[in-house]
Amino acid sequence: MTYPAILPAKGLADRLTGTFWRRPGLLLLLLIAPPLLWLGVVYLGSLAALLLQSFYSIDEFSGVVKEEFTLKTYAELFRAQNLDIIIRTVVMATAVTLACAVLAFPIAYYAARYAKGPWKAAFYLGVMLPLWSSYLVKVYAWKLILAKEGILGWAAEGTHTSWIIDGILSVPFLEGSSLSTSPFGTFLVFVYIWLPYMILPMQAALERVPNSMLEASADLGATQSQTFRTVILPLALPGVIAGSIFTFSLTLGDYIIPQIVGDSSRFIGLTVYQLQGTAGNTPLAAAFAVVPILIMLVYLSLAKRAGAFDAL
Amino acid sequence: MTAAVEFQNVSRHFGPVKAVDGVDLTIAEGSFFAMLGPSGSGKTTCLRLISGFEKPTGGQIRIFGEDVSNTPPHLRNVNTVFQDYALFPHLNVRDNVAYGLMVKGVGRSQRHAKAEEMLALVKLDGYGDRKPAQLSGGQRQRVALARALVNQPRVLLLDEPLGALDLKLREAMQDELKALQHKLGLTFVFVTHDQHEALSMADSLAVFNEGKIAQIGTPRDIYDRPATRFVADFVGSSNVLPPDLTRALGGPAQWASLRPEATRLAATGPVSGTVTALRYLGSGTRVVIRAGGTEIAALVPAGQPVPTEGATTAIAFDPQALHLMGAI
CATH class of the missing domain: 2.40.50.140 (Nucleic acid-binding proteins)
Known part of the structure:
Protein backbone atom coordinates (compact mmCIF):
# COMPACT_ATOMS: atom_id res chain seq x y z
CA MET A 1 0.00 0.00 0.00
CA THR A 2 1.48 3.31 -1.00
CA TYR A 3 0.21 6.69 0.02
CA PRO A 4 -0.58 9.36 -2.59
CA ALA A 5 1.93 12.19 -2.98
CA ILE A 6 -0.90 14.72 -2.83
CA LEU A 7 -3.62 14.39 -0.26
CA PRO A 8 -7.19 15.21 -1.31
CA ALA A 9 -8.66 18.42 0.13
CA LYS A 10 -11.31 17.51 2.65
CA GLY A 11 -13.79 20.09 3.78
CA LEU A 12 -13.85 23.85 3.84
CA ALA A 13 -10.86 24.31 6.15
CA ASP A 14 -8.53 22.47 3.73
CA ARG A 15 -9.74 24.55 0.78
CA LEU A 16 -9.54 27.82 2.70
CA THR A 17 -6.02 27.05 3.90
CA GLY A 18 -5.12 26.30 0.28
CA THR A 19 -6.59 29.55 -0.94
CA PHE A 20 -4.73 31.55 1.67
CA TRP A 21 -1.51 29.71 0.82
CA ARG A 22 -1.88 30.60 -2.85
CA ARG A 23 -2.76 34.20 -2.10
CA PRO A 24 -0.96 35.19 1.11
CA GLY A 25 -2.16 38.80 0.82
CA LEU A 26 -5.79 37.75 1.09
CA LEU A 27 -5.64 36.57 4.68
CA LEU A 28 -3.77 39.69 5.72
CA LEU A 29 -6.36 41.85 4.02
CA LEU A 30 -9.25 40.01 5.67
CA LEU A 31 -7.59 40.32 9.04
CA ILE A 32 -6.76 43.99 8.94
CA ALA A 33 -9.69 45.35 6.92
CA PRO A 34 -12.19 45.58 9.81
CA PRO A 35 -9.81 47.34 12.23
CA LEU A 36 -8.57 49.57 9.42
CA LEU A 37 -12.13 50.55 8.56
CA TRP A 38 -12.83 51.16 12.20
CA LEU A 39 -9.73 53.29 12.69
CA GLY A 40 -9.90 54.98 9.32
CA VAL A 41 -13.55 55.79 9.07
CA VAL A 42 -14.82 55.93 12.59
CA TYR A 43 -11.81 57.36 14.34
CA LEU A 44 -9.99 59.46 11.75
CA GLY A 45 -13.32 60.52 10.27
CA SER A 46 -14.59 61.83 13.57
CA LEU A 47 -11.22 63.45 14.21
CA ALA A 48 -11.56 65.27 10.88
CA ALA A 49 -15.08 66.33 11.79
CA LEU A 50 -13.76 67.62 15.08
CA LEU A 51 -11.04 69.60 13.35
CA LEU A 52 -13.60 71.02 10.96
CA GLN A 53 -15.86 72.08 13.80
CA SER A 54 -13.02 73.89 15.53
CA PHE A 55 -12.66 76.19 12.54
CA TYR A 56 -16.30 77.27 12.78
CA SER A 57 -17.48 79.87 15.24
CA ILE A 58 -20.58 80.62 17.22
CA ASP A 59 -22.75 83.65 16.74
CA GLU A 60 -22.62 85.50 20.03
CA PHE A 61 -26.18 86.78 19.80
CA SER A 62 -28.14 83.86 18.43
CA GLY A 63 -25.88 81.07 19.77
CA VAL A 64 -26.02 79.39 16.35
CA VAL A 65 -22.94 77.78 14.84
CA LYS A 66 -21.77 79.70 11.78
CA GLU A 67 -20.35 77.28 9.22
CA GLU A 68 -17.65 79.60 7.93
CA PHE A 69 -13.95 79.03 8.33
CA THR A 70 -12.41 81.31 10.90
CA LEU A 71 -9.62 81.24 13.49
CA LYS A 72 -11.77 83.24 15.88
CA THR A 73 -12.55 80.20 18.02
CA TYR A 74 -8.88 79.36 18.38
CA ALA A 75 -8.19 82.95 19.39
CA GLU A 76 -10.69 82.47 22.19
CA LEU A 77 -8.47 79.77 23.68
CA PHE A 78 -6.00 82.52 24.50
CA ARG A 79 -8.39 84.44 26.69
CA ALA A 80 -7.10 84.50 30.26
CA GLN A 81 -9.75 82.20 31.69
CA ASN A 82 -9.33 79.61 28.93
CA LEU A 83 -5.56 79.81 28.98
CA ASP A 84 -5.77 79.18 32.73
CA ILE A 85 -7.67 75.95 32.08
CA ILE A 86 -5.09 74.78 29.55
CA ILE A 87 -2.12 75.59 31.78
CA ARG A 88 -3.77 74.00 34.81
CA THR A 89 -4.50 70.83 32.83
CA VAL A 90 -1.00 70.59 31.36
CA VAL A 91 0.66 71.16 34.75
CA MET A 92 -1.59 68.53 36.31
CA ALA A 93 -0.96 66.02 33.49
CA THR A 94 2.80 66.60 33.75
CA ALA A 95 2.81 66.20 37.52
CA VAL A 96 0.68 63.05 37.31
CA THR A 97 2.92 61.58 34.60
CA LEU A 98 6.11 62.27 36.56
CA ALA A 99 4.66 60.85 39.77
CA CYS A 100 3.39 57.76 37.91
CA ALA A 101 6.81 57.25 36.31
CA VAL A 102 8.63 57.51 39.64
CA LEU A 103 6.17 55.18 41.41
CA ALA A 104 5.91 52.72 38.53
CA PHE A 105 9.60 52.26 37.84
CA PRO A 106 10.57 50.23 40.93
CA ILE A 107 7.44 48.11 40.61
CA ALA A 108 8.02 47.49 36.90
CA TYR A 109 11.72 46.85 37.51
CA TYR A 110 11.01 44.31 40.19
CA ALA A 111 8.40 42.57 38.04
CA ALA A 112 10.63 42.50 34.99
CA ARG A 113 13.88 41.45 36.65
CA TYR A 114 13.13 39.51 39.80
CA ALA A 115 9.53 38.28 39.91
CA LYS A 116 9.12 34.69 38.78
CA GLY A 117 6.32 32.14 38.73
CA PRO A 118 3.62 32.88 41.31
CA TRP A 119 5.16 36.27 42.15
CA LYS A 120 4.83 37.33 38.55
CA ALA A 121 1.19 36.25 38.56
CA ALA A 122 0.69 38.19 41.81
CA PHE A 123 2.24 41.23 40.15
CA TYR A 124 -0.10 41.12 37.16
CA LEU A 125 -3.06 40.54 39.42
CA GLY A 126 -2.04 43.40 41.72
CA VAL A 127 -1.61 45.80 38.82
CA MET A 128 -4.73 44.74 36.95
CA LEU A 129 -7.07 44.19 39.89
CA PRO A 130 -7.93 47.90 40.29
CA LEU A 131 -8.98 47.93 36.62
CA TRP A 132 -11.66 45.34 37.34
CA SER A 133 -13.72 47.62 39.52
CA SER A 134 -15.64 50.59 38.22
CA TYR A 135 -13.70 53.75 37.73
CA LEU A 136 -16.46 55.76 39.44
CA VAL A 137 -16.46 53.49 42.48
CA LYS A 138 -12.74 53.99 42.86
CA VAL A 139 -12.96 57.75 42.54
CA TYR A 140 -15.77 57.97 45.11
CA ALA A 141 -13.82 55.65 47.38
CA TRP A 142 -10.91 58.06 47.17
CA LYS A 143 -13.20 60.96 47.98
CA LEU A 144 -14.11 59.18 51.22
CA ILE A 145 -10.52 58.29 51.97
CA LEU A 146 -9.40 61.89 51.47
CA ALA A 147 -12.37 63.61 53.16
CA LYS A 148 -11.90 65.54 56.38
CA GLU A 149 -13.44 62.73 58.47
CA GLY A 150 -11.99 60.10 56.12
CA ILE A 151 -9.62 57.29 56.98
CA LEU A 152 -6.53 59.28 56.04
CA GLY A 153 -7.41 62.19 58.32
CA TRP A 154 -8.37 59.76 61.09
CA ALA A 155 -5.08 57.88 60.77
CA ALA A 156 -3.13 61.15 60.69
CA GLU A 157 -4.84 62.28 63.87
CA GLY A 158 -4.15 58.99 65.60
CA THR A 159 -0.47 59.12 64.71
CA HIS A 160 -0.19 62.88 65.35
CA THR A 161 0.80 63.53 61.76
CA SER A 162 -2.10 65.84 60.87
CA TRP A 163 0.49 68.58 60.43
CA ILE A 164 1.65 66.89 57.19
CA ILE A 165 -1.84 67.16 55.67
CA ASP A 166 -2.26 70.69 57.03
CA GLY A 167 1.13 71.57 55.57
CA ILE A 168 0.14 70.31 52.13
CA LEU A 169 -3.19 72.15 52.32
CA SER A 170 -1.46 75.44 53.11
CA VAL A 171 0.82 75.29 50.02
CA PRO A 172 -0.28 77.93 47.46
CA PHE A 173 -2.43 76.43 44.67
CA LEU A 174 -3.10 73.34 46.79
CA GLU A 175 -5.33 75.03 49.36
CA GLY A 176 -8.53 73.34 50.47
CA SER A 177 -10.47 72.48 53.58
CA SER A 178 -9.44 68.82 53.22
CA LEU A 179 -7.48 66.70 50.77
CA SER A 180 -10.71 65.78 49.00
CA THR A 181 -11.32 69.42 48.10
CA SER A 182 -7.68 70.27 47.34
CA PRO A 183 -6.06 70.03 43.89
CA PHE A 184 -3.54 67.77 45.65
CA GLY A 185 -6.39 65.31 46.17
CA THR A 186 -7.19 65.46 42.45
CA PHE A 187 -3.53 64.74 41.77
CA LEU A 188 -3.48 61.75 44.14
CA VAL A 189 -6.55 60.22 42.53
CA PHE A 190 -5.22 60.76 39.01
CA VAL A 191 -1.95 59.08 39.97
CA TYR A 192 -3.78 56.12 41.50
CA ILE A 193 -6.19 55.65 38.61
CA TRP A 194 -3.60 55.86 35.81
CA LEU A 195 -0.70 54.06 37.49
CA PRO A 196 -1.35 50.65 35.85
CA TYR A 197 -1.13 52.26 32.43
CA MET A 198 2.42 53.36 33.29
CA ILE A 199 3.54 50.14 34.96
CA LEU A 200 2.59 47.72 32.21
CA PRO A 201 4.45 49.27 29.22
CA MET A 202 7.43 50.03 31.48
CA GLN A 203 7.57 46.45 32.64
CA ALA A 204 7.35 45.19 29.05
CA ALA A 205 10.25 47.47 28.05
CA LEU A 206 12.39 46.49 31.03
CA GLU A 207 11.75 42.84 30.40
CA ARG A 208 13.41 43.19 27.01
CA VAL A 209 16.68 44.43 28.52
CA PRO A 210 18.84 41.32 28.82
CA ASN A 211 20.64 40.77 32.08
CA SER A 212 23.96 40.46 30.27
CA MET A 213 23.65 44.09 29.21
CA LEU A 214 23.57 45.22 32.84
CA GLU A 215 26.45 42.90 33.58
CA ALA A 216 28.40 44.28 30.63
CA SER A 217 27.93 47.77 31.99
CA ALA A 218 29.19 46.78 35.45
CA ASP A 219 31.97 44.75 33.87
CA LEU A 220 33.19 47.85 32.05
CA GLY A 221 33.39 49.78 35.29
CA ALA A 222 30.01 51.49 35.59
CA THR A 223 28.51 52.10 39.01
CA GLN A 224 24.86 51.16 39.49
CA SER A 225 23.70 54.73 39.00
CA GLN A 226 25.75 55.01 35.80
CA THR A 227 24.24 51.76 34.56
CA PHE A 228 20.80 53.11 35.36
CA ARG A 229 21.38 56.38 33.51
CA THR A 230 23.28 55.09 30.50
CA VAL A 231 21.81 51.63 29.91
CA ILE A 232 18.57 50.87 31.76
CA LEU A 233 16.87 54.22 31.28
CA PRO A 234 17.65 54.64 27.55
CA LEU A 235 16.56 51.06 26.87
CA ALA A 236 13.39 51.40 28.93
CA LEU A 237 12.62 54.82 27.52
CA PRO A 238 10.24 53.63 24.76
CA GLY A 239 8.20 51.95 27.50
CA VAL A 240 8.35 55.04 29.70
CA ILE A 241 7.23 57.17 26.77
CA ALA A 242 4.41 54.75 25.95
CA GLY A 243 3.30 54.81 29.58
CA SER A 244 3.56 58.58 29.76
CA ILE A 245 1.42 58.92 26.63
CA PHE A 246 -1.27 57.01 28.49
CA THR A 247 -1.05 58.90 31.77
CA PHE A 248 -0.57 62.27 30.09
CA SER A 249 -3.38 62.00 27.55
CA LEU A 250 -5.76 60.29 29.95
CA THR A 251 -5.26 63.14 32.42
CA LEU A 252 -5.62 65.73 29.68
CA GLY A 253 -8.97 64.33 28.65
CA ASP A 254 -10.50 63.22 31.95
CA TYR A 255 -13.58 65.16 33.08
CA ILE A 256 -14.88 63.07 35.96
CA ILE A 257 -12.13 63.05 38.59
CA PRO A 258 -11.86 66.88 38.78
CA GLN A 259 -15.61 67.04 39.29
CA ILE A 260 -15.59 64.64 42.22
CA VAL A 261 -12.29 65.28 43.97
CA GLY A 262 -10.70 68.72 44.21
CA ASP A 263 -11.67 72.34 44.26
CA SER A 264 -13.93 72.16 41.17
CA SER A 265 -11.50 74.25 39.11
CA ARG A 266 -11.91 73.44 35.46
CA PHE A 267 -9.72 71.17 33.33
CA ILE A 268 -9.77 70.72 29.54
CA GLY A 269 -11.91 67.57 29.64
CA LEU A 270 -14.50 69.11 31.93
CA THR A 271 -14.56 72.28 29.84
CA VAL A 272 -15.15 70.32 26.62
CA TYR A 273 -17.92 68.40 28.35
CA GLN A 274 -19.61 71.61 29.51
CA LEU A 275 -19.09 73.56 26.28
CA GLN A 276 -20.59 70.99 23.96
CA GLY A 277 -23.33 70.04 26.41
CA THR A 278 -24.95 72.78 28.43
CA ALA A 279 -23.30 75.74 26.68
CA GLY A 280 -23.86 74.43 23.17
CA ASN A 281 -20.62 75.96 21.98
CA THR A 282 -19.40 73.02 19.86
CA PRO A 283 -16.71 75.01 17.98
CA LEU A 284 -14.96 76.08 21.19
CA ALA A 285 -15.35 72.56 22.58
CA ALA A 286 -13.70 71.25 19.41
CA ALA A 287 -10.91 73.80 19.67
CA PHE A 288 -10.29 72.75 23.29
CA ALA A 289 -10.26 69.12 22.20
CA VAL A 290 -7.56 69.88 19.64
CA VAL A 291 -5.25 71.21 22.37
CA PRO A 292 -4.36 67.79 23.87
CA ILE A 293 -3.72 66.46 20.36
CA LEU A 294 -1.28 69.28 19.65
CA ILE A 295 0.38 68.85 23.03
CA MET A 296 0.85 65.13 22.40
CA LEU A 297 2.32 65.82 18.96
CA VAL A 298 4.81 68.29 20.41
CA TYR A 299 5.62 65.88 23.23
CA LEU A 300 6.25 62.98 20.86
CA SER A 301 8.43 65.00 18.53
CA LEU A 302 10.49 66.22 21.47
CA ALA A 303 10.81 62.65 22.72
CA LYS A 304 11.88 61.50 19.28
CA ARG A 305 14.45 64.25 19.02
CA ALA A 306 15.79 63.28 22.45
CA GLY A 307 16.40 59.80 21.06
CA ALA A 308 13.68 58.08 23.07
CA PHE A 309 12.91 55.69 20.22
CA ASP A 310 16.48 54.86 19.23
CA ALA A 311 16.31 51.59 21.10
CA LEU A 312 13.13 50.44 19.32
CA MET B 1 55.79 33.93 37.16
CA THR B 2 52.81 35.56 38.82
CA ALA B 3 49.46 33.85 38.84
CA ALA B 4 46.87 36.01 37.11
CA VAL B 5 43.99 34.14 38.70
CA GLU B 6 44.10 31.73 41.59
CA PHE B 7 41.23 29.64 42.99
CA GLN B 8 41.69 28.05 46.39
CA ASN B 9 39.07 25.44 47.16
CA VAL B 10 36.39 27.64 45.57
CA SER B 11 32.75 26.56 45.67
CA ARG B 12 29.57 28.10 44.40
CA HIS B 13 26.48 26.28 45.54
CA PHE B 14 22.95 27.27 44.53
CA GLY B 15 20.96 25.60 47.28
CA PRO B 16 21.49 21.89 46.75
CA VAL B 17 23.12 22.41 43.33
CA LYS B 18 26.90 22.43 43.48
CA ALA B 19 27.66 24.46 40.37
CA VAL B 20 31.30 24.79 41.37
CA ASP B 21 32.61 22.48 44.05
CA GLY B 22 36.05 22.81 45.64
CA VAL B 23 37.97 24.04 42.62
CA ASP B 24 41.70 24.73 42.83
CA LEU B 25 43.11 26.51 39.85
CA THR B 26 46.07 28.64 38.87
CA ILE B 27 46.11 30.61 35.67
CA ALA B 28 49.54 31.90 34.72
CA GLU B 29 49.98 35.49 33.65
CA GLY B 30 50.04 35.93 29.90
CA SER B 31 48.62 32.51 29.15
CA PHE B 32 45.69 31.50 27.02
CA PHE B 33 43.65 29.39 29.39
CA ALA B 34 40.58 27.42 28.36
CA MET B 35 37.82 26.08 30.56
CA LEU B 36 36.27 23.14 28.78
CA GLY B 37 33.27 21.08 29.75
CA PRO B 38 29.73 20.14 28.86
CA SER B 39 26.93 22.56 29.72
CA GLY B 40 26.22 22.64 33.42
CA SER B 41 29.74 21.54 34.33
CA GLY B 42 30.58 24.78 36.15
CA LYS B 43 32.91 26.41 33.66
CA THR B 44 30.77 29.49 33.04
CA THR B 45 30.14 29.87 36.77
CA CYS B 46 33.92 29.86 37.27
CA LEU B 47 34.24 32.64 34.72
CA ARG B 48 31.52 34.62 36.47
CA LEU B 49 33.31 34.11 39.76
CA ILE B 50 36.36 35.80 38.25
CA SER B 51 34.35 38.70 36.83
CA GLY B 52 32.43 39.04 40.10
CA PHE B 53 28.91 38.31 38.88
CA GLU B 54 28.86 35.31 41.19
CA LYS B 55 30.12 35.24 44.76
CA PRO B 56 31.81 32.07 45.98
CA THR B 57 30.01 30.26 48.79
CA GLY B 58 33.38 28.91 49.90
CA GLY B 59 37.09 29.31 49.25
CA GLN B 60 39.11 32.23 48.02
CA ILE B 61 39.77 33.84 44.65
CA ARG B 62 42.84 35.96 44.01
CA ILE B 63 43.47 38.12 40.98
CA PHE B 64 47.15 39.01 40.67
CA GLY B 65 47.61 38.02 44.28
CA GLU B 66 44.80 40.16 45.66
CA ASP B 67 41.81 38.64 47.39
CA VAL B 68 38.71 39.81 45.52
CA SER B 69 36.10 38.41 47.93
CA ASN B 70 34.74 41.88 48.63
CA THR B 71 35.44 43.53 45.27
CA PRO B 72 32.37 44.28 43.12
CA PRO B 73 32.61 43.63 39.35
CA HIS B 74 33.01 47.28 38.39
CA LEU B 75 36.18 47.61 40.46
CA ARG B 76 37.85 44.49 39.05
CA ASN B 77 40.29 45.22 36.26
CA VAL B 78 38.97 42.24 34.39
CA ASN B 79 36.73 42.49 31.35
CA THR B 80 34.39 40.07 29.67
CA VAL B 81 33.36 39.26 26.13
CA PHE B 82 29.82 38.01 26.67
CA GLN B 83 28.33 35.04 24.91
CA ASP B 84 25.54 37.14 23.40
CA TYR B 85 28.02 40.06 23.04
CA ALA B 86 25.66 42.29 25.10
CA LEU B 87 26.34 45.32 22.93
CA PHE B 88 24.25 48.35 23.86
CA PRO B 89 21.68 48.67 21.06
CA HIS B 90 21.07 52.39 21.62
CA LEU B 91 24.74 53.33 21.22
CA ASN B 92 26.74 53.27 18.02
CA VAL B 93 29.81 51.09 17.70
CA ARG B 94 32.21 53.86 18.74
CA ASP B 95 30.24 54.70 21.89
CA ASN B 96 29.90 51.02 22.69
CA VAL B 97 33.66 50.60 22.56
CA ALA B 98 34.23 53.85 24.45
CA TYR B 99 31.69 52.95 27.15
CA GLY B 100 34.27 51.76 29.67
CA LEU B 101 36.16 55.04 29.28
CA MET B 102 32.97 57.10 29.41
CA VAL B 103 31.96 55.74 32.81
CA LYS B 104 35.47 56.50 34.05
CA GLY B 105 35.02 60.14 33.05
CA VAL B 106 37.46 60.24 30.12
CA GLY B 107 36.67 63.21 27.84
CA ARG B 108 34.76 62.72 24.61
CA SER B 109 37.54 63.36 22.08
CA GLN B 110 40.06 61.31 24.02
CA ARG B 111 37.78 58.31 24.46
CA HIS B 112 36.67 58.41 20.85
CA ALA B 113 40.29 58.43 19.70
CA LYS B 114 40.97 55.43 21.93
CA ALA B 115 37.84 53.68 20.65
CA GLU B 116 38.98 54.14 17.06
CA GLU B 117 42.33 52.68 18.01
CA MET B 118 40.63 49.60 19.46
CA LEU B 119 38.38 49.29 16.42
CA ALA B 120 41.48 49.33 14.23
CA LEU B 121 42.96 46.58 16.40
CA VAL B 122 39.98 44.33 15.64
CA LYS B 123 39.97 45.46 11.98
CA LEU B 124 36.73 47.40 12.19
CA ASP B 125 38.04 50.88 11.41
CA GLY B 126 35.37 52.99 9.80
CA TYR B 127 32.48 51.18 11.47
CA GLY B 128 32.24 53.61 14.41
CA ASP B 129 29.02 55.30 13.32
CA ARG B 130 27.02 52.13 12.80
CA LYS B 131 24.57 50.68 15.26
CA PRO B 132 25.17 47.12 16.51
CA ALA B 133 22.00 45.99 14.71
CA GLN B 134 23.63 46.90 11.38
CA LEU B 135 26.55 44.52 11.91
CA SER B 136 26.98 40.83 11.15
CA GLY B 137 27.56 38.32 13.94
CA GLY B 138 31.30 38.29 13.35
CA GLN B 139 31.51 42.06 13.40
CA ARG B 140 29.51 42.27 16.62
CA GLN B 141 31.88 39.82 18.17
CA ARG B 142 34.81 42.07 17.24
CA VAL B 143 33.06 45.10 18.69
CA ALA B 144 32.50 43.17 21.93
CA LEU B 145 36.20 42.32 21.91
CA ALA B 146 37.26 45.92 21.30
CA ARG B 147 34.91 47.12 24.03
CA ALA B 148 36.32 44.63 26.53
CA LEU B 149 39.91 45.60 25.67
CA VAL B 150 39.47 49.37 25.85
CA ASN B 151 39.94 49.48 29.63
CA GLN B 152 43.26 47.62 29.31
CA PRO B 153 42.16 44.80 31.61
CA ARG B 154 44.72 42.56 33.31
CA VAL B 155 42.63 39.52 32.40
CA LEU B 156 40.21 39.12 29.50
CA LEU B 157 37.37 36.68 30.02
CA LEU B 158 35.65 35.17 26.98
CA ASP B 159 32.37 33.30 27.48
CA GLU B 160 31.85 31.00 24.49
CA PRO B 161 32.60 33.96 22.23
CA LEU B 162 32.65 31.95 19.02
CA GLY B 163 29.60 29.82 19.69
CA ALA B 164 27.24 31.85 17.52
CA LEU B 165 29.51 32.04 14.49
CA ASP B 166 29.52 29.67 11.52
CA LEU B 167 32.39 27.24 11.12
CA LYS B 168 34.51 29.20 8.66
CA LEU B 169 34.25 32.45 10.61
CA ARG B 170 34.88 30.58 13.82
CA GLU B 171 38.15 29.20 12.55
CA ALA B 172 39.26 32.61 11.30
CA MET B 173 38.38 34.17 14.66
CA GLN B 174 40.29 31.45 16.51
CA ASP B 175 43.47 32.41 14.68
CA GLU B 176 42.81 36.10 15.22
CA LEU B 177 42.11 35.75 18.92
CA LYS B 178 45.29 33.79 19.34
CA ALA B 179 47.28 36.42 17.42
CA LEU B 180 45.69 39.20 19.42
CA GLN B 181 46.55 37.51 22.69
CA HIS B 182 50.17 37.18 21.56
CA LYS B 183 50.33 40.78 20.50
CA LEU B 184 48.83 42.17 23.71
CA GLY B 185 50.52 39.68 26.03
CA LEU B 186 47.31 39.55 28.06
CA THR B 187 45.90 36.68 30.06
CA PHE B 188 42.90 35.24 28.22
CA VAL B 189 40.45 32.95 29.99
CA PHE B 190 38.23 31.24 27.52
CA VAL B 191 35.12 29.17 28.22
CA THR B 192 34.01 26.68 25.61
CA HIS B 193 32.25 23.37 25.21
CA ASP B 194 34.05 22.73 21.92
CA GLN B 195 37.03 20.45 22.54
CA HIS B 196 38.67 21.27 19.20
CA GLU B 197 38.55 24.95 19.99
CA ALA B 198 40.01 24.42 23.45
CA LEU B 199 42.75 22.10 22.23
CA SER B 200 43.79 24.28 19.33
CA MET B 201 43.78 27.64 21.10
CA ALA B 202 44.77 27.14 24.70
CA ASP B 203 48.22 27.03 26.27
CA SER B 204 46.64 25.09 29.07
CA LEU B 205 43.12 24.02 29.87
CA ALA B 206 40.92 22.72 32.62
CA VAL B 207 38.29 20.10 31.87
CA PHE B 208 35.21 20.53 34.05
CA ASN B 209 32.79 17.85 35.08
CA GLU B 210 29.92 18.33 37.52
CA GLY B 211 31.41 21.37 39.22
CA LYS B 212 34.86 19.90 39.64
CA ILE B 213 38.01 19.98 37.56
CA ALA B 214 38.53 16.55 36.05
CA GLN B 215 41.96 17.38 34.64
CA ILE B 216 44.16 20.38 34.14
CA GLY B 217 47.12 20.54 31.80
CA THR B 218 48.40 21.35 28.34
CA PRO B 219 46.27 20.33 25.35
CA ARG B 220 48.76 17.58 24.53
CA ASP B 221 48.62 16.20 28.08
CA ILE B 222 44.89 16.14 28.05
CA TYR B 223 44.50 14.68 24.62
CA ASP B 224 47.23 12.05 24.92
CA ARG B 225 46.96 11.24 28.58
CA PRO B 226 43.39 11.79 29.77
CA ALA B 227 43.32 11.30 33.54
CA THR B 228 39.82 9.89 33.70
CA ARG B 229 37.23 8.16 31.57
CA PHE B 230 35.21 11.36 31.48
CA VAL B 231 38.10 13.36 30.02
CA ALA B 232 38.83 10.71 27.43
CA ASP B 233 35.17 10.56 26.46
CA PHE B 234 34.67 14.30 26.33
CA VAL B 235 37.92 15.58 24.89
CA GLY B 236 38.82 12.99 22.40
CA SER B 237 37.23 10.89 19.92
CA SER B 238 39.34 8.39 21.86
CA ASN B 239 38.22 4.85 22.44
CA VAL B 240 37.55 4.16 26.08
CA LEU B 241 38.38 0.57 26.96
CA PRO B 242 36.91 -1.13 30.04
CA PRO B 243 39.37 -3.10 32.24
CA ASP B 244 38.57 -6.53 30.81
Missing part, protein backbone atom coordinates in the same frame (compact mmCIF):
# COMPACT_ATOMS: atom_id res chain seq x y z
CA LEU B 245 39.15 -5.37 27.26
CA THR B 246 42.40 -3.66 28.26
CA ARG B 247 43.58 -6.96 29.72
CA ALA B 248 42.51 -8.87 26.64
CA LEU B 249 44.61 -6.47 24.61
CA GLY B 250 47.64 -7.24 26.79
CA GLY B 251 47.48 -4.49 29.40
CA PRO B 252 46.59 -4.46 33.12
CA ALA B 253 42.95 -4.68 34.22
CA GLN B 254 42.35 -0.93 34.17
CA TRP B 255 40.39 1.60 32.20
CA ALA B 256 42.41 2.78 29.22
CA SER B 257 42.11 5.08 26.26
CA LEU B 258 43.22 4.37 22.75
CA ARG B 259 43.14 6.97 20.00
CA PRO B 260 41.47 5.92 16.73
CA GLU B 261 44.45 7.09 14.72
CA ALA B 262 46.68 4.70 16.74
CA THR B 263 44.25 1.84 16.15
CA ARG B 264 44.69 -0.37 13.09
CA LEU B 265 42.82 -3.25 11.54
CA ALA B 266 44.58 -6.61 11.33
CA ALA B 267 43.81 -10.06 10.02
CA THR B 268 44.45 -11.72 13.37
CA GLY B 269 44.84 -10.52 16.93
CA PRO B 270 43.70 -11.08 20.52
CA VAL B 271 40.55 -9.01 20.06
CA SER B 272 38.31 -9.03 17.04
CA GLY B 273 34.82 -7.88 16.24
CA THR B 274 32.28 -6.93 13.62
CA VAL B 275 32.37 -3.70 11.62
CA THR B 276 29.18 -1.84 12.53
CA ALA B 277 29.64 1.58 10.93
CA LEU B 278 31.78 3.34 8.37
CA ARG B 279 32.17 7.08 8.13
CA TYR B 280 34.09 8.63 5.27
CA LEU B 281 36.03 11.68 6.48
CA GLY B 282 37.98 12.63 3.36
CA SER B 283 41.40 12.22 4.95
CA GLY B 284 40.47 8.67 5.91
CA THR B 285 37.65 6.45 6.99
CA ARG B 286 36.49 5.96 10.54
CA VAL B 287 35.64 2.32 11.09
CA VAL B 288 33.66 1.28 14.16
CA ILE B 289 34.20 -2.27 15.34
CA ARG B 290 32.02 -3.88 17.95
CA ALA B 291 34.10 -6.16 20.14
CA GLY B 292 32.33 -7.72 23.10
CA GLY B 293 30.16 -4.92 24.47
CA THR B 294 32.45 -2.09 23.41
CA GLU B 295 32.62 -0.09 20.24
CA ILE B 296 36.13 0.72 19.11
CA ALA B 297 36.85 3.25 16.38
CA ALA B 298 39.84 2.93 14.10
CA LEU B 299 40.98 5.48 11.58
CA VAL B 300 41.95 3.92 8.26
CA PRO B 301 44.05 6.43 6.28
CA ALA B 302 42.98 7.22 2.74
CA GLY B 303 44.32 4.77 0.19
CA GLN B 304 44.24 1.74 2.46
CA PRO B 305 41.61 -0.96 2.07
CA VAL B 306 38.43 -0.43 4.02
CA PRO B 307 36.36 -3.40 5.23
CA THR B 308 32.67 -3.62 4.46
CA GLU B 309 29.98 -3.33 7.09
CA GLY B 310 29.40 -6.64 8.82
CA ALA B 311 32.89 -7.96 8.12
CA THR B 312 34.94 -9.43 10.96
CA THR B 313 38.31 -7.92 11.72
CA ALA B 314 40.90 -7.96 14.46
CA ILE B 315 42.36 -4.90 16.17
CA ALA B 316 46.02 -3.97 16.38
CA PHE B 317 47.73 -0.97 17.90
CA ASP B 318 50.99 0.52 18.97
CA PRO B 319 51.39 -0.55 22.67
CA GLN B 320 52.72 2.90 23.54
CA ALA B 321 49.43 4.44 22.47
CA LEU B 322 47.45 2.57 25.13
CA HIS B 323 46.95 5.04 27.98
CA LEU B 324 45.78 3.85 31.40
CA MET B 325 43.53 6.08 33.47
CA GLY B 326 41.23 6.41 36.48
CA ALA B 327 37.73 5.03 36.50
CA ILE B 328 35.72 8.25 36.96
